[in-house]
Amino acid sequence: MAEVLVYVDHVDGSVRKPTLELLTLARRIGEPVAVALGAGAGDTAAVLGEHGAVRVLTNDAAEFADYLVVPKVDALQAAVAAVSPSAVLVPSSAEGKEIAARLALRIGSGIITDAVDLEAGDEGPVATQSVFAAGFTTKSRVTTGVPVVTVKPNSAPVEPAAAAGAVEALAVSFSDAATGTKVTSRAARESTGRPELTEAAIVVSGGRGVNGAENFAIIEALADSLGAAVGASRAAVDAGWYPHSNQVGQTGKSVSPQLYIASGISGAIQHRAGMQTSKTIVAINKDPEAPIFDLVDYGVVGDLFDVVPALTDEVKTRKG
DSSP: OOEEEEEOOEETTEEOHHHHHHHHHHHHHSEEEEEEESTTGGGGHHHHHHBTOSEEEEEOOTHHHHBOSHHHHHHHHHHHHHHOOSEEEEEOSHHHHHHHHHHHHHHTOOEEEEEEEEEOOTTSOEEEEEETTTTEEEEEOOOSSSOEEEEOTTSSOOOOBOOOOEEEEOOOOOOGGGGSSBOOOOOOOOOOSSOOTTTOSEEEEEOGGGOSGGGHHHHHHHHHHHTOEEEEOHHHHHTTSSOGGGBBSTTSBOOOOSEEEEESOOOOHHHHHHHTTOSEEEEEESOTTOGGGGTOSEEEESOHHHHHHHHHHHHHHHHO
């Protein structure tokens, strides 16, 4: 069976959930070979092996931390040369898409970004995408070179499948461009204790109807009761009620959770483009004509200041 390269997104050896989802998808089209780079790369092998990686190619060179993007592209290019894979899968983060695009250009291959599903095809992997603000679903395949595909988080379940996970050193020759952009400092992001917005299984978002930064506390309370991430519409962010890093939409972050709860959000196309691929969508809005109700699975016509606290209390009660 052909091997499929999977780029590993990890933090000091702790593998992030989107990578484990990629391993599930990779097993549909071949045998997963993981590529783990940077500090702690070797520590990822056990988890990757438990989720289907037959091999784990590692390199912990300092360049991966000291410089931006290009060293990782050099490493993936080396992995492609060493493995001759049938495809390369990368998480659809901002960095992941830049790595994938640069790699595709380097190896003369086609690229598909923001796939939401992947399946085997007679002429290579077939990727499903939601396009034009999630108004259409398309199936595509790369016709030139080794397919490079980025996949949105929460597009596949995490399914353990024991494999060898044999660790092998990956030899990498860094290009002259690798040291072009140096990281001069880092600052730890203040932790909220909530999951990362783009990776969360549940997202609770607030919009213009929240009517003030101080009122986002009720959105956060519901999110915390569900173990969810907090999102915000562009209107709420532009008003200064919530940080830009939490914006969901075409000019913010694209999310695809199992459950998306929109509170006080009208449903403008800009917002819908960032969350329309969510598996189940619930909207709370006092305007029964709000466009958001056109795409929801469940809608509640009511004042969010009454509905959201009541929902929070019910969740807490049921959790005991």
